[in-house]
Amino acid sequence: MADSGSMKGLTRRDLLKIVTLSGGGLALGWVWPARAETNEPAAPRSPDPFEPNAWINIHADGRIQVRLARAEMGQGVMTSLAMLLAEELEVGLDQLQIEPAPVAPAYVNYLLGEQATGGGTSTRDAWNTLREAGALARTLMIAAAAQTWGVPESECRARRAQVHHADGTRRLTYGELAATATRLPAPSSVELKAKPDWTLIGTSPRRLDTPLKVRGAAHFGLDVRLPGMLYATIARCPVIGAQISGWNGQAAHAVPGVIDVFAVRYGIAVVAETSWAALTGHARLEVECRPRVNTAVTTERLHSRLRIGLNGRAPVALKEGDVSRALARAALEIESVYEVPFQAHACMEPMNCTADVRPDGCDIHVPTQSPAATRETARHLTGLSAERIRVHTTFLGGGHGRRREQDFVQDAVELSQRLGRPVQVIWTRADDLQHDYYRPMTLHRLRGGLDAAGEPVAWFHRVVGPSVLARRDPGRLRDGIDSLMTDGAVSLPYRLPHRRLEYRRADTPVPIGLWRGDGHSHNAFATECFLDELARAGGRDPLELRRQLLAESPAHLALLDRLAEYWAAPVPEGQGRGLALVEAMGSRLALLAEVSVEDGKIRARRFVAVLDGGQVVNPDAVRAQIESGIVFGLTATLKGAITFSDGQVEQADFGDYPLLRFDEMPEVESILIDSDAPPGGVSSIATPAVAPAVANALLALLGRPFRTLPIRL
Amino acid sequence: MIHLTLNGEPQALALDPATPLLWVLRDHFGLTGTKYGCGEGACGACVVWLDGEPVKSCSTPLSAVEGRSVQTIEGLSPDGRHPLQLAWVLEEVPQCGYCQSGQIMTAAALLARHPRPSDEQIDAAMSEVLCRCGSYGRIRRAIHRAATPEVQGG
Ligand code: FES
Ligand code: FES
Numbered sequence: 001m002a003d004s005g006s007m008k009g010l011t012r013r014d015l016l017k018i019v020t021l022s023g024g025g026l027a028l029g030w031v032w033p034a035r036a037e038t039n040e041p042a043a044p045r046s047p048d049p050f051e052p053n054a055w056i057n058i059h060a061d062g063r064i065q066v067r068l069a070r071a072e073m074g075q076g077v078m079t080s081l082a083m084l085l086a087e088e089l090e091v092g093l094d095q096l097q098i099e100p101a102p103v104a105p106a107y108v109n110y111l112l113g114e115q116a117t118g119g120g121t122s123t124r125d126a127w128n129t130l131r132e133a134g135a136l137a138r139t140l141m142i143a144a145a146a147q148t149w150g151v152p153e154s155e156c157r158a159r160r161a162q163v164h165h166a167d168g169t170r171r172l173t174y175g176e177l178a179a180t181a182t183r184l185p186a187p188s189s190v191e192l193k194a195k196p197d198w199t200l201i202g203t204s205p206r207r208l209d210t211p212l213k214v215r216g217a218a219h220f221g222l223d224v225r226l227p228g229m230l231y232a233t234i235a236r237c238p239v240i241g242a243q244i245s246g247w248n249g250q251a252a253h254a255v256p257g258v259i260d261v262f263a264v265r266y267g268i269a270v271v272a273e274t275s276w277a278a279l280t281g282h283a284r285l286e287v288e289c290r291p292r293v294n295t296a297v298t299t300e301r302l303h304s305r306l307r308i309g310l311n312g313r314a315p316v317a318l319k320e321g322d323v324s325r326a327l328a329r330a331a332l333e334i335e336s337v338y339e340v341p342f343q344a345h346a347c348m349e350p351m352n353c354t355a356d357v358r359p360d361g362c363d364i365h366v367p368t369q370s371p372a373a374t375r376e377t378a379r380h381l382t383g384l385s386a387e388r389i390r391v392h393t394t395f396l397g398g399g400h401g402r403r404r405e406q407d408f409v410q411d412a413v414e415l416s417q418r419l420g421r422p423v424q425v426i427w428t429r430a431d432d433l434q435h436d437y438y439r440p441m442t443l444h445r446l447r448g449g450l451d452a453a454g455e456p457v458a459w460f461h462r463v464v465g466p467s468v469l470a471r472r473d474p475g476r477l478r479d480g481i482d483s484l485m486t487d488g489a490v491s492l493p494y495r496l497p498h499r500r501l502e503y504r505r506a507d508t509p510v511p512i513g514l515w516r517g518d519g520h521s522h523n524a525f526a527t528e529c530f531l532d533e534l535a536r537a538g539g540r541d542p543l544e545l546r547r548q549l550l551a552e553s554p555a556h557l558a559l560l561d562r563l564a565e566y567w568a569a570p571v572p573e574g575q576g577r578g579l580a581l582v583e584a585m586g587s588r589l590a591l592l593a594e595v596s597v598e599d600g601k602i603r604a605r606r607f608v609a610v611l612d613g614g615q616v617v618n619p620d621a622v623r624a625q626i627e628s629g630i631v632f633g634l635t636a637t638l639k640g641a642i643t644f645s646d647g648q649v650e651q652a653d654f655g656d657y658p659l660l661r662f663d664e665m666p667e668v669e670s671i672l673i674d675s676d677a678p679p680g681g682v683s684s685i686a687t688p689a690v691a692p693a694v695a696n697a698l699l700a701l702l703g704r705p706f707r708t709l710p711i712r713l
Numbered sequence: 714m715i716h717l718t719l720n721g722e723p724q725a726l727a728l729d730p731a732t733p734l735l736w737v738l739r740d741h742f743g744l745t746g747t748k749y750g751c752g753e754g755a756c757g758a759c760v761v762w763l764d765g766e767p768v769k770s771c772s773t774p775l776s777a778v779e780g781r782s783v784q785t786i787e788g789l790s791p792d793g794r795h796p797l798q799l800a801w802v803l804e805e806v807p808q809c810g811y812c813q814s815g816q817i818m819t820a821a822a823l824l825a826r827h828p829r830p831s832d833e834q835i836d837a838a839m840s841e842v843l844c845r846c847g848s849y850g851r852i853r854r855a856i857h858r859a860a861t862p863e864v865q866g867g
Contacts, residue, residue: 074808074846206802213810214798216746216786220811223745256729276736279752348750348758348811348845397748397811398845429751620805624851628808631847654755654843663836665849 016136016186017053024179025059028137030106030129053106055133056089058141062175064089064161065097069107070126071117071369072209073396073403074628075683076621079207081126083617087200088134088193090158091174093208100393103375103386115372118404118514120585120681123617127678135190137174143187144180145172195676204620209395220397221367224354226422230259231275232415233282233426236267236435239647241509242291244268252281261285264414266407271419275426282428294509294647302644303339306443306506309464310337314504315480318490321498323447326458330449333458334537336530338446339708340522341641342510343439344657349397350432355412356422361388363422364413367396369403377406381413400632401514405437430652437513438642440465442485444526449498454538456549458498461489461527466507468514480505487519488688492527493556493583494549510644516632520584520688525709528580528692533705542579542696543567555612556581559590562610562671566592575605576701580692585681587613591630593693595701600713604634604666604694609686611670614677622682623670629686630668635660637691641710717778719744720788730776734768735759737775738785746786746814750843757842760815761785767822767838786814789821797821800859808846815842820856829860 019027030053057065066085072078078098086093101107103115111121138158145163146153155166164171195201212218237244247268249261257277261270270281327333354365355378362384368374371391378389396403411425427435442465449458467482476483481503483490489501515521535545543560550556559581571577575596582589594606609626616622639658643650651657695706716725719742726741735752738744738761747770750758754772761770762784763777789795797820807813816839823830823838830838835856839849 074810207805209810210802210805210807211793213807213813214801214817215793216814218810219745222749225743225745274736274740275749276732276740346845348756348809348843350749396809398809429753624805624808627850628847631849632845653753654751659843659845660847661843662839662849662852665847665853668850
């Protein structure tokens with residue numbers, strides 16, 4: 001990790017590249033070794049083969065373009081990442097033109113191993129890269145000015161895209177300096193600004209996307225309009241994993257505006273001149289599924305399948321001490337089973353993609369978290385070389401992990417290729433809810449032993465559930481352990497002398513994938529609830545017990561200390577108060593929940609979150625992510641779940657898959673701990689903490705544990 | 714032929730009168746600020762004004778608009794400086810932003826009727842519009858801010 005304010009070698013020095021833009025400007029970025037591109041056929045040389053890898057283009061006319069290589073899906077990366085670059089480049093955010101990056105090796109997210117956005121990685125990945133890019137460009141500008149004026153660099157200072165000389169009279173803009181700068185040798189080291197000199201990092205400037213979003217002018221995937229574009233819907237077989245066996249498209253065809261109805265790889269497509277005609281045709285389509293698979297899938301059966309995995313042998317993900325012996329010797333042993341259901345993403349913008357496949361190339365306009373995978377998908381389907389496929393990432397109307405997938409891209413590319421015209425594929429809300437890659441269902445068996453003083457001495461946890469990595473990234477499975485399924489359960493921060501974690505893989509036919517918080521979202525529910533049950537069994541205060549188990553971990557204690565006064569305050573009449581602690585993505589969060597039960601309904605009234613997320617880049621954006629994560633988690637805690645009967649998802653709309661509503665919004669107070677450590681991820685950390693904090697508050701209020709999500713009284 | 718006033722401009726169009734207003738706006742007028750979230754009146758992403766009243770445009774057939782005035786997010790203010798838009802910026806309400814046209818149009822109708830709405834009035838008006846990103850707390854603050862002209866400048 002880079003130290004602020006020190007001369008240092010560049011993280012990616014040998015790969016730095018500076019080239020001249022037409023018109024005399026400067027482009028700065030990184031070139032990656034051919035690794036990522038080796039299996040791609042040689043491309044016809046474009047005039048400036050490097051330019052697609054540039055992070056910063058400084059044009060002679062003064063325009064400063066920067067590339068946004070991560071998806072803006074609400075988490076504020078457009079602003080936060082621009083801040084990192086602008087801080088070191090010494091430009092104002094208002095002086096930058098931000099444009100979405102194409103797919104290119106320079107934009108790989110090293111924490112995800114591909115050009116993608118998710119899992120709270122964006123700021124962590126960019127922390128050094130973007131600051132160094134900005135500092136390099138600034139260093140070059142200063143060197144160019146010093147050379148022009150024949151003065152030492154130490155007499156030159158950069159500010160708001162200009163270099164000023166100490167004499168107070170001479171100054172040159174970056175645009176004026178760009179041509180000179182391209183002729184200078186590339187710096188071999190760079191000085192990052194020291195923290196006290198920061199003017200942007202740590203502040204909350206206005207978000208760059210907000211003005212567009214309050215005028216309805218931000219363009220999402222469904223807002224893409226291309227000349228000659230058609231609209232399409234695709235009816236899929238409602239039974240998971242099954243295909244449509246027969247269909248009658250007459251009524252759909254008769255809808256004015258519908259151009260064609262035909263079978264495609266994943267269902268029956270209705271192609272039309274307008275969105276509305278495509279949707280109407282979709283509704284009129286008669287499809288028949290005589291599935292031979294999965295027709296007997298019900299939630300109960302899936303549940304029974306997982307239940308089997310609670311017993312018998314299972315691969316061990318972590319072993320410390322000797323749990324069996326410690327349990328046998330414990331003064332008291334308790335055991336609990338926790339149940340976590342499938343959940344959908346329910347992004348507010350339903351899945352969609354617009355593709356324009358031509359014989360000589362292809363453009364894909366899509367709200368995606370994975371533009372590189374999008375290009376790969378298109379390459380496979382069209383046979384075009386990667387260089388001929390351009391991915392244009394729009395604003396995302398929510399992502400939450402869903403938009404790492406490629407199903408909607410496949411739909412659009414296949415249709416555009418077949419029709420020879422641009423096609424926008426629109427998923428209906430029902431399509432979106434019924435054909436998701438869900439957060440997996442899991443069961444958890446926990447056993448804990450207390451000594452005579454009520455202190456936990458043994459901790460056993462078995463996670464049972466399907467493997468997410470088995471489909472997404474099977475190479476990362478190790479000895480039967482899916483790390484996405486054990487996330488958070490492995491790295492439990494508490495000092496427990498005897499601990500054992502097992503993962504029993506129990507696959508189901510239900511498509512599963514990434515979901516805000518991933519494994520933390522189910523494991524934190526089990527572990528943090530069980531800790532409260534242990535506290536109760538041992539007659540201990542939940543916060544005090546945590547403090548004791550974290551005695552050797554000052555960073556965690558600091559979180560709990562900040563919550564102590566809230567914890568000590570009298571609990572309002574009729575309310576319960578609960579606590580949960582989550583460590584994920586390089587951040588830690590302690591969450592306090594206050595809940596009440598009114599007219600037989602659980603109501604979350606207030607949350608207090610204390611976050612140690614390393615260096616805070618943009619405090620307001622971090623607070624917004626805490627609020628957002630809490631609402632996302634609360635929906636999964638109190639509202640619905642995805643369930644199955646006859647092999648079909650039973651939820652098709654916001655009536656049977658309700659989201660938290662405005663009048664159910666709890667008060668949220670966020671406390672950010674100041675830290676000099678590199679930034680951690682914050683977009684997903686609050687979500688996993690909500691269910692256990694609420695369940696623990698209900699345990700305190702009602703005196704009985706709640707071990708099944710969503711929570712029902 | 715159906716006649717309507719759209720963001721202050723008279724318009725006439727010959728379309729199936731059953732076409733939902735949402736798709737008339739998006740497909741025929743290219744006004745994509747109004748969003749599709751569910752198409753069945755359950756999310757509020759598509760809220761526009763019909764004679765000043767908030768309606769879910771996905772559930773409003775074109776026939777219901779005959780002779781009436783429709784206002785969309787694009788027509789709320791000429792320059793994005795409606796008090797609510799300013800307050801939305803100051804409170805940094807939007808996250809992904811997809812629901813926000815519906816939120817703002819719903820809130821603007823509320824303010825037109827109740828210039829200083831109570832929390833209960835805000836709850837009643839805003840609970841029809843879903844936000845998966847959880848911007849509700851900020852929406853409430855922004856409505857109060859917009860309703861209090863002395864703090865609008867922020
Ligand atoms: S799209 Fe109209 S209410 Fe959802
Ligand atoms: S801001 Fe994303 S749904 Fe409301």
